[in-house]
Amino acid sequence: MTVPSPTPPPPDYPAYDPAAVERRWQGHWRDHGTNQTDLAGATKPFYALMMFPYPSAEGLHVGNLFAFTGNDIYGRFHRMRGHDVFEPFGYDAFGIHSENFAIKVGVHPMELIPRNVANFQRQVERAGLMVDWRQAVNTTDPAYYKWTQWVFLQLYRRGLAFKKEAAVNWCPSCKTVLANEQVEHGHCERCGTAVELRQLAQWFFRISDYAERLLDNLATLDWSETTRTAQRNWIGRSEGAELVFSVTDMQADAGSAGVAVTTEMAIEEDRIRVFTTRPDTVFGATFLVLAPEHSMIDAITTLEQRAAVDAYRDQARKQDLVTRKTEREKTGVFTGAYAVNPATEQLVPVWVADYVLMEYGTGAIMAVPGHDQRDFEFARTFDLPVVRVVVREGEHAAAPVGDAAIVDTDGGRVCNSGRFDGLAVGEAKREVTAWLHGRGTGRPVVNFRLHDWCISRQRYWGPPIPIIYCDACGAQPVPEQDLPVTLPNIADFKPDDSGVSPLARHAEWFHVPCPECGRPGRRETDVSDTFLDSAWYFLRYPSATRADLAFDKAMTAKWLPVTSYIGGNEHAVLHLLYSRFITMVFKDAGLIDFEEPFTRFRAHGTIIREGAKMSKSKGNVVNPDAYFDEWGADAFRTYLMFLGPYEEGGDFRDRGISGVKRFLDRLWSSVHECTRDGTPDEGVMRKLHATIKKVGDDTPALAYNTAIAAMMEYMNALRSGERTVHRAEVEPLVQLVAPYAPHIAEALWERLGHGTSVFDGGWPAYDASRLAGDTWECVVQVQGKTRGKVTLATGASQEAAVAAAMAEPSIAKFVTGPAKKVIYVPGRLLNLVV
RNA sequence: GCGGACGUGGCGGAAUUGGCAGACGCGCGGGACUUAGGAUCCCGUACUUCACGGUGUGGGGGUUCGAGUCCCCCCGUCCGCACCA
The missing domain is CATH 3.90.740.10 (Valyl/Leucyl/Isoleucyl-tRNA synthetase, editing domain)
Structure with a gap:
């Protein structure tokens, strides 16, 4: 078949310019509050949570972006399906990461973190995430850790927080105690130094009391099996x-x-x-x-x-x-x-x-x-x-x-x-x-096997544990009205090998009256584990703007438990287990009415690059900004989702992104060139309905790579032979693409004459009766080997199928005798056994 | 050692869960349009054979009309846990 290739007339529409489109729509979303969720008024709440990141100085990592994009697609898709989707964002910024880095570069973490956060937020916005920034949290904000300390007091009050002297893992390099689970093969999980034993008095949470419940409930959760197995083994x-x-x-x-x-x-x-x-x-x-x-x-x-x-x-x-x-x-x-x-x-x-x-x-x-x-x-x-x-x-x-x-x-x-x-x-x-x-x-x-959770850290960069020691009254909890116990801004925040937090060196902070008797007391100088910050943040998001309480009861009842949680499997055990524990304690305390925080959890995979793990030492780290600049956020997002199954990750290859960009280019052209004249092609429309079904099934299953492939396949059919595209053929495709490439979808949706966001325009429906045509291709096998195919009417009988097959000489020549057995699977194949 | 996941073209990966292996994309080859092409479009691309055909999903066996998919054995890779009594 020769396809005529007439010289195309110069296009009378602007070329696809991702930078311009993305700038415009990000501004539009900001100005119109498109990404804000009506938390109080929502009728179909859908809490699409992703694990919040540690805002490193290097900025957003592709691994982060891969995780976030997957969640964003999931959230945007459900929004289009009519849910009130809440997709919050926050920063897990306390802890040894920040502190070590601050020590290394000689900048105080209180200066460093806001800088990193600002950079992160800029990049997240560039990526086009549907985040409601009004509800953002930052674990290092006193307005947040006030309530982390409050969480500690809830456990203390219930006898679930206690202090005991124990042999603990001591990292001589980080100069701090490590929880058993932060020790990998006897080495510090962060710096790799061999761990020693020291005896120190530590604060523990009695998570072992909840072992049986934490184990039994696993059976009821819609979680990846690997994650549940990991927890089961950990509980042991x-x-x-x-x-x-x-x-x-x-x-x-x-x-x-x-x-x-x-x-x-x-x-x-x-x-x-x-x-x-x-x-x-x-x-x-x-x-x-x-x-x-x-x-x-x-x-x-x-x-x-x-x-x-x-x-x-x-x-x-x-x-x-x-x-x-x-x-x-x-x-x-x-x-x-x-x-x-x-x-x-x-x-x-x-x-x-x-x-x-x-x-x-x-x-x-x-x-x-x-x-x-x-x-x-x-x-x-x-x-x-x-x-x-x-x-x-x-x-x-x-x-x-x-x-x-x-x-x-x-x-x-x-x-x-x-x-x-x-x-x-x-x-x-x-x-x-x-x-x-x-x-x-x-x-x-x-x-x-599960042991109690040691939350003490003899470091600076964390929320002080709200306890005051008094010679007369013993350990006293800080009264709730005195929270937060503010982390003082001190210059010498480096740990020394005394085993005591740097906070102890600051007399004006350290000495405090006993809340019970008023006589001189001393503050607890340990700060708490970052896992405590993240063990309750999902409760905070819907109530993030409330200064008077940790989480509002009605708001919590409306939005939790979390509808969908997506994150890395490196947190399969600790973070998820601790969050479940805290949630159970709150349930028992009557603060909430559910005991499992995450109804559904899926672990995303990891991105490698050209066969190797990305790391600074290998020099193969991808800086998202460079790709945003060169290809646009839409192409970058879609490419990340295309390179492999979301739950397995994939191999990032620079050249691969061009195929996705080409797809978006062709989408842009197709919409701008489409016509309203005439009628859409029957075959193309059948394919469209199949594509709507495929993308609608794959997207909520996180099978993003195959959903994208299906859209590309449809694009090939749509433009095959340089045919003129009908508007009805391409308009639904804009909607299918929207969760993946939100900016271009908005632009094209507007171009098609819509005055409102594509994300408020619903999800296209498919007509099941249009999926199948009048005929189907029947594969014909003889002795189980494929020998050809025949076109059969839908609903053709076995006799008709055999007759059609035998009428083909290229098939019939393999049939050497009368059929002993005929296997006929309508819609699939015909197998003749002789 | 125990537990889990996996092994498919030159590459990333598909395969309705037992029904045309290699969708989609990269790369590569050919062509069209071009002053030009790292643009765009079209065609091709598992291996083998002039062809008919044959062979192919880490290796070996099995079940089945039919196996990438199920069962058994072996090899290899990755990830957890690791003297847990």
Whole structure:
């Protein structure tokens, strides 16, 4: 087919100039309040939340823009579908990031942050996000952190905030305490320095009280499965039993291992509690192991062993988490003490070893070397007895365990366990626990990995924890009317290695009267974790302009829980878990009437560039401003969404953006050149309806890349052979494009004669009856191999289909005999089996 | 070690969930219009074969009329967690 290509007449309309279009419409939106949500009057509230960014000095990162754009498309789409969409924006600007950077460049964070925020806001506006700036929040604003402190007081009042001395992770480089979850493989998550242990008094939130609820509710949430799995693993529920091993009078019985004693001989105070998920193996527990930090060690250690035990504990204390957690060689020391195995009533030695962790369970274990690999290794190292208590199919109870613990015991049966012999492992767990329970030496227990949330930071750049210490009254909460406890603007905000916040060096701030008795008191100098700032910000947005309360009850009831939350999977565990926790506490306190903050959560993917992660050191960071300048925000947004599935991310390649820009150019031309004369083409209109359906289905599913592909495909059909475009063919396309490329859509919508925003013009409907034509292409297979296709009338019978296929010589030649079987799937294919 | 995701042209990626593998875009090749083209438009582009055809979704096996998709084994990549009792 030869397509005539007449010389086109010079266009009588302006060329597409993204810079001009975008400047004009951003101004228009600002002047007309297009992006403002009528929070009080909304009838169909739709809270489209994205994770707020840390406003770095480098400005908006493409990763940020990728995340925001995806949320913006989602929000704009739902607005067009008739919802009152609220898309707020804010800044998570406290914390170690800002502080370290401020120290590095020698500018005070109080100067630096407003500068960064202004730059961020400029870029976000350039990107064309549908943000209602009236509701913006900034966690470093006293008007915001006043309420962060108020949140602390709510937890304090309910007994959920408490102070305890604990071994904490200390980063010698950042000079601060890190939460366990901020330590990655024993190194500081921020700077990579090896973490040490220090003992400090810290403020904690009792999130572990909520473990079961946080776990159970996961089943009810519309969240990415990966995120829910990550939370489930983090909470780490395990069912088992707590068993009691009583320590005997070690002086009298020293060295008498293997001698049966009765539990009455035990000293009441010296009961070692262990947690185990394998109570069925208690008959095989041949020794106990305590964590080096275990509080009973001093009491039970014999004189002869004291020196060795002290030395071992000292060494463990000095060891940083890195070596302690990566060094897998089993080390340990005997305490000289013995305890009674509650099942066998035999004496078993009590050891101390660092492979037992104080922070999990009870800090003590019963070692079953026959069926636990770690215990097995320990037993081999120190020549301790190994007993088999489980047999699997074909194994003998008397057979020794061998070179490794027998761990895979799912189908096994208990042996060498007295009256329980022969029970299946699962049964034995219940039976043994019940038996020991009856004897007062055990009980079923559910244990969680989740530990309490340490919110203390010995730093400057955060909200001061609102507590005042008084020698007479103890720790007193700052009265609510005295909030905020303002962070003073001090010049020397650098942490030192004293382990105390720089705030302590400022007498005029530090000394304050006790709110209870009025006598001199001292302020708490710790500031709170940034995760606390972000654990409640979604509650603040709808009430951001209210100075008199943290969040308005009616407004909150109207807008929350959040309809849709989009953010990075790096916050899959901590931020989302903490937010859920705070929400539950507020529910329990009667402050709100829901307990899960985010009805729907989707994690976006990450953008890499030319196959590698973007980083300053690689020099492959994309500066959005350069792309806004060269291609326009619309093309840049659309390109980011086109490069891969939104939930997986994609590979940013500079050259790829031209295809998207060309698409927008062609859209621009098509609208400007379209005609009202005549009637739209039937085939094109059918394709249009299919495209409306596709884009309308894909967009809310975050399948942005395929939605864009569908629009491009339609564009190809629309302009195929340089045909003249009919207005009815292109007008709905402007609406489909609008969430992706909002500026050009507004401009073209106006060009088409509309006086109001395209975002208030609804979403085009498709006519399902127009999706299918009168005929369809039937793929014909012979023996499952495609041999051709025939055009069939819609609703054609199987007989008609076979007849049509056999009429094609190119198909019929493969049919060597009578069809044994015919598979006919109307609308799809015909398969002849001969 | 445990858990999760994944593996498709030269590249980014599609595939209605078992039904024409490679949509869409980049790149590349050819052509039109051009003084010119890094503009625009049209055509082509998995491999192989003159062709008929054959072969192809990391590798091997299986289920099925039919497998990128489901099952088993293996290899590889990425991401969590990591002595959690």
